[in-house]
Structures are given as C-alpha cells and as structure tokens.
Amino acid sequence: MKGTHLGELEELVLLTTALLDGNAYTVTIAKEIQVQSDRSITLSTVHTSLHRLEKKGFVESYVGGTTKERGGRRKRLYRILKAGYQALEQSRELRNRIWEQLPKPSFE
C-alpha cells in the first residue's frame, strides 16, 4: 500500500473535489475549504496536494474552460476516481470504527 496513504490535508482536498463535482479546480477548492473549515489555505498548497492525489491515482484531471478573471487562460479541472472514493470511505470507516469503540470520556 506504499504511496497510497491519505494525509489529513489530502483527505480534505479530496473530499472537497468530490463535493464540487464538475467544477473542482485549485481556486474553487481553496475557496470551498476556506468557507467550510474557516481555515486559510494557499493556492500552491492545494495545487501540490492535487498533484500528489493525481500521482496516487485518486483523482484525474482534464483541461476545462476559461473565464474572464483568468484572462482567457484555461483551467485544469479535477474529478475524483473510484480509488479516491474508496480511500475516503476507508478513512471514514476507520474513524467510525474507532469512535464506536471509544469509551465515554469523562473530563471532570
């Protein structure tokens, strides 16, 4: 399983990519993460994460349309792949499983 580990940030980016189905690219993902988690994130971080996810076979990219703000430059859109979706599911199952075993904490 070497090379398919999903880091925390990568998981977040991957989830957001899935969420923004069809319109997921660096800028929208960064904006969405800001909105969702209220944490400020730089474009290059997102871009690097996407690059890694693509290498791991979790997402694929394709060249998409352009908008005025981009000055006519095309954007690279990302789409989650089956392996990516499975990785997300696995990660969630793992967490659920551990949550279920968690004893009720008492913080007093």
Place this chain on the structure above:
Amino acid sequence: MSKMKNVRPPKWPDRLLSWYCSDRYFEEVQGDLHEWFYHRVATQGVSRARLMYGIDVLRYFRSFRLKSNEKLSQNSNYISMKQILKLTYRNLKKDPLSAFLRILNLTVGIGIFLLTFIYARYELNYDSYHDEPQNVYRIGHSLRTEPWAATPMGLGQYALDNFAEVESMTRFFRVSNTWIKYEDNIFMEKRGFFVDDGVFDLFKVKIISGDLDKALNPINAIILTETLAIKYFGRTDAIGELVELETDRGRPRQVTAVIEDIPEQSHLQFDFLLPIKVFGDRFRNAWRNWATYTYVRVKDGADLENMSKILLNEYEERYNAQGSGNLQPFFTPIQKIHLHTNHEKELADNGNVSYVYILLSVGAFVLLISSINFVNLSVVKGFDRSKEVGLRKTVGASRTQLTIQFLGENLLLLGLSGLFCLLLLVIATPVFGNFSGLSLPLNVLESPEILIPLILVIFLLLLICGVYPAMSLSKFKPVQVLKTGMSHLRTSKLGLVRRGLIIIQFVISIVLVVSSFVIYNQLTHIQEQNLGFEKDQIISIPVESGPLNDSFSSKFDVFNDALLRVTGVKSTTVSSSVPGTRIMVEGVQEIGAEDAVTTRILLADDDFVNTYGLEIINGKDFIKNAPDAPIEYILNESAANFIFQDRNPVNEMIRWSRDTGKVVGVVKDFNFQSLHHEVEPLVISSRGRNSWLSVRFEPASVESVRDGIERLSRDIYPDLPPIEYEFLSDRFENLYLAESRLRSLVWFFCIVSIVLTVSGIFGMATYMAKQRIKEIAIRKVLGSDLSNLLNLLSRDFLVLLSLALLIAIPAGVWLSNWWLRGFADKISVGAGVFIVSSLSIIVLVVASASYVTYRAASMNPVDALKND
C-alpha cells in the same frame, strides 16, 4: 466591477513565474493565480491583494513545477543515469558474493591507502607553524664528519650582529631538570628552555593571556604553556603568580604569559620558557659549550652558502683551527629536522623519512592489490552480462554509451566504498591513536580536507580500474554473443591481462610477507641481542646536580646507603650517563701524543663496571672505596684500538679536560647506544658525578625494590616531588620504538594484503568453477575423481604463483637488504624466510581455490546437467 477592471495583478511576479514554471503547469497556474488575485481584491482590498500576489507566486516555487525538472526528465543522461543506478542495484543483488568482495576490496584498499597518506602528510608537515617556515633554519655544525644539532652559545648573537640576511634569531638553552613549586604543588619539569627575546618572532605560538612582546622583559619572568598553567594553578589566567624553581635558589619567578601548548607536529617541545638574559654577556657570547640550539629566520633568497663560509672563518678563529677542515657550520631548514636529521645532541627522537615512504608505498601496494581484484572481478562479472551487452548493441547502444554505463557502475561502487572507508577511518581513529601515540586527523567531519585525497584516489581508480573493464565489456560482438552465448574459450580461461594482474598481486603479497618476516626477525634479534652489559636488572634514576639545598643531591649519600639496604638491591653506581642516553663527546689525549682524539667519555664511580656486569679483558677495575684516589681510566676495546692501536694501553697515561690519569683496564665492547650504531670508542673516567644513579636488583624482588625507592623518596625527601625512576630495558625498547611501530604496521598491512589477495583468488575461482560447472559434471560422470578435478581447476593459479615467486624472491632479497643496511648489527636473510613465506601463500591460495573446486566437484552432476 468597473473599479476592478482597472486593477491588474503586478507584472514582476508574472515574469518570475514564466521564468521558472514549466510549460506543463504555466497556463493553469497563472490562470488560477489571477483568479485568486481578483478574489483577494474583492475580499481584502487592492493593496493587500497586490502584495499577496507576489507571495503566492513565490509559494508556487516547488521542484516538480520547475522548468529545469521538465528538461531533466527528458535529458538522456538523466535517463541513463537512472537506468545505470537501477541496473547496478540489480546486478549487485543478483551476485552478492561478488558485490561484497568488490566493495570490501575497494573499501579496505582505499581506507588503508588513505590512512598511510594522512600519516605521511602528518609526518611531512612538521614544524610548519612558524612564520615563513621555509625561511627558518637551525644552525648546526659538524665536527669532522659528525653533525651536531647544538652549537656554541655565542654563535646566535654573532649571526644576528654580522648577517644582514638574518631577520630574527633565538637561542634555546635547556634548563636542567628542575622542580617547580606553587603553594603545595610541586612537580619535576624537564622541558624548559632559556630563550632570546626574538623567540616569538620565529615561533608563532598562540597567546592565551599576557603580552608576548613584554613577556620576556623581567629577568625573573616565566612563560608557561596551558597544560603547565592548569597543572599548577588550575586555570590559565595566571599572570602575576609567583612560582619557585629549584634552579633559582630561592628567588621567586613571576608568570608573565600563558601560551597554547606547542603543536604535536614540532620537533621542539617545551612546557616553559625563561629569559636567556639571566646569564651575563660573557656567558652568552662565549664559544665554549656546544649546548645551545640556534634558530634564525633569514630574508627570502638569502645566500646561505656565503653565510656558512663567514661562519666557518669565525669558527676556525675561535678554535684556532684555521684550515683544518674539521669544523663545518651548516643551516638545516626547520621543516627538515623532524624526518631528515639525527644529529648529535638532537632535541627529539626524530622520525625517519624512509619509514614514512615505506609505509606510504605499502599502503599504495595494498591499494594496488585491491584494485586488481576489483578489475578482475568486474571483468569476469561482465561476461555474465554479455547477453545484455549484445542486446543493447543490437537495439542501438553505441560503444561510448556502454562504456559510460559501465563507468557509471564503477563510479557508484567506488563512491559507496569511499563512504564506507570514511566510516572505517572514524572507527580506526582511536585504535591508531593508541597504537602510534599520534592523533591523526582521521575524522572526516573534523577534518574535511581528507576528502580531497579520497576524491582524487576515487577518480584515479575510476580511470585505471574502470576503463579496462568498461572497454573490454563493450567490445563484444553482438551477433556472436547472442548466437552462442560467450564463447567458452574466453571465459573459462584467464585472459592475458588478468593473468598479468594476478601475478603482480602474488608478487606484492609475497614481498610483503618476506619483508614482514625480515623486519620481525631483525627486531627480535636486536631485542634479544646480548648488549655486553646487564640491561634487564637495572633501574636508573636521574639525579641532577643542582644546588645543595632542597635538591636530591643534598642527601644523596643518605639515600644511597639506605637504598643499598633495601631487600633485592645488589649494587648501585653513579655515572654521568647511562647506556641508552647520550654520552658526551670530548677530546682525550694520550700523554706524549701530539693531538687529542675525540671519544665518548663517561664519568663513573668504582661500582660501575661491577653493577653493569662489564667484562674486563685486560688490566683491572677502579680502586675501591678510595675517596682521595687519583683519577683512573678504563677504556673499551674500540677506544683502546683507537687511541693506542696495537700497543697495550694498561698503565699508559691519558688526559681529559684537566684530569690526567692512568689507564687501569680495558673492557669488552658493549652496546651503549642503539644497535643502529657501531660501538664507538668510550673512555670511562673514575671522576664520579651525580647525574644518574643505577640500581642493580634481583629480578625476584623487583616489587620490594620499587617500594623501597618510593618509600625512601618520601622519607628522605619529604618536600620534593617523588623520585622518578625507569627500567633500563624500557629505555632500550624506546630506542626501537619507530621500528616496533613499523613492524606492527607492516604485519597488519601484510595480513590485509594476503586476505585481499586470497579473496580475489576466491572470487575468481568461484566464477571459473561456475563457468565450467557442466564440464566438471561430465568429467565426474565419466569417472574423474576429486583430485583430478582439483588439479584441473587450481592448476592455473599454481602456474601464476610459480611465476610470481620467480620475481618476488629477488625483489624481496633486495628490499630486505636495503632496509637492513640501517643497522650495524643485522641478521642475514636466509632461505628459510623465503620458504616459509612462499609456502604460506601457496597453501592459502591452493586452499581457497580447492575449497571452491571442492564445492563444485562434490555436487551431484545431475543438478548441473538436468537443465539441458
């Protein structure tokens, strides 16, 4: 929106981006960035957006987005490098034995060579801490042909006053052994000198506290090294402290400076310095005693020959020896002193330059053996890959490309070995330090300069060892190798070049074994040699004749009487020197003869001959227990022959200094110096003098004698530091310290070279047996027995070994005799040495080849044949 229309992202980050970003990412990244910029303008304002835009661009700077990365991944060299790495890894994995042997050989070979190189560099760089070391000289002179390191005291001042070329001068005049006292701390100190003001002009010592310019001004100044300051005061800022010296007769001295310890790489070691001004002008300018070491720094290009001539004039005038040719002053470059001089009255046991070169060449030989193994193993390994080479050629690889590929593999192996070898050196540091007493800079982290020779050696080896295998492998004809595999003719036998290389290996190993034997035998011979006197049962105690108060000699008689009553003490004697230390050289004249002759002269009491067990062959011993007896002389055989030729010396009168006396006896020659020297003429005078006390003891009661000396030292001299004593046999062992070290090192290198040679033979034999596995199987099926097969496979090596013996034996004889010429008393190199060393190599080689053959021959032939 209309406002936003006018806002544009700043230009310079865009330019930066287009400069570094590869085309694969440029468009999307720039688009994203622009979009983000407008997003920022909307949320955070224009100025902040402009600022952040630049930062964002910089943040995109990651290696995978770089233009150079894109170029690199398309670069053919990069691709082939990647492939070379991968292939090398696979090849090494496929045959771990060969990989292990090759890396081991290189690691050990390079490591040992580097070790000897660092050692040689260390030895060759003595005394380089001075100012312009190439211009610093020690003035010496030779008397007849004997060179002296020490000169008259007046010489230094004369040189400074009369030569414009001499920029600065200092004399070093030894302070006789003395104790130094500070409060309760009192220790014996032996390494002190009186020096001139110019000393720090020549000797660039590093100051810790005090002012070097003024440190020698007060007449009662003392300059200490760091070690000594800490020994007495526990700290280095000791300026102004008062200490007492035995030699000062009660007047205190003031510490004026503390300097760093003298570098280990210097022939002139000292712990404290005193101003020479203490002595009056008359003493300082006298030309009487030859006991002062004179150092000068001259101007660039000074005419030393002319200066020597002028000095010669002065010498001849001073000693009334015009035109006698007996005296000859000379200048010794300070950096040559350590390795190139061994003069009379030398300050240190200097090294020997030929030993440095011997070790360096042994190191180079070990490297050569290991490189030959590397080449041979690489070439035979290459035959395994003939199909790979054939295929590569077929699909269009050029010979150059293949050569580069093999060179790349070799470079990788060399680099790997280089790393291991650095590790090896770090591990070896304490071992080598313990053994040699030197702290060599072997740790690469502390002394990165050893990387330079390492890299040079690696590249040299790459050129020498890499090119031949690479060329010979890339030479294969593709059709041939693909059609038939490698032709058996080429692989089952050794090629001519490889045969030659193996012979060289054998020769070197045999010569090294022979040399180790010779060195070992010679040193054992020396140590067991009967020196003509008793050295194993003597303890010697240095007794300086200091002032009467508070010194050892004050209660000497009490001490000596008490000592004679200690159980186990047989007899004691006082003398001016003991065997193994320097014995002075003076003029001795037969009464009635015209000229004095120079001989060694020893002053001793009436127990000397008896205590040292000298054999009187003519005449008798000194008269016993007669304090007012006239001076008498005893000669050794050499002196008797030297002074009296064929006449009988007994009852003749001779004179030394002001003592005229009768020769009463002649003793058999004994080796009072190291066996590097012939026995010199020696005259023993009965004028006893307290310089050394020698104690002869019963070997069985050695503990009682030691306890006795320590107890008497405490009881009789409660205020003095404990008396120091040494066994005479230790002193004689120290005379051969350089040889003992050389012996251990050469042994070690010899064993390493044998192990390497055998490992190479082992690797080659393994490979050859593998190649002939089917032949062996068929022979076995047809009825060959094991001995036939052993003969078949080891024969090649035996032939080579015999050839090597033919070369190695004459070389060994020559080399051994060359080394032995440095000894006055030497062993003869007999046939035994050669037989033993040849046999040991033959046995090892045959054993390793046989083992491999045995393994191949004892397997079931079916296993080898069933695959066809």
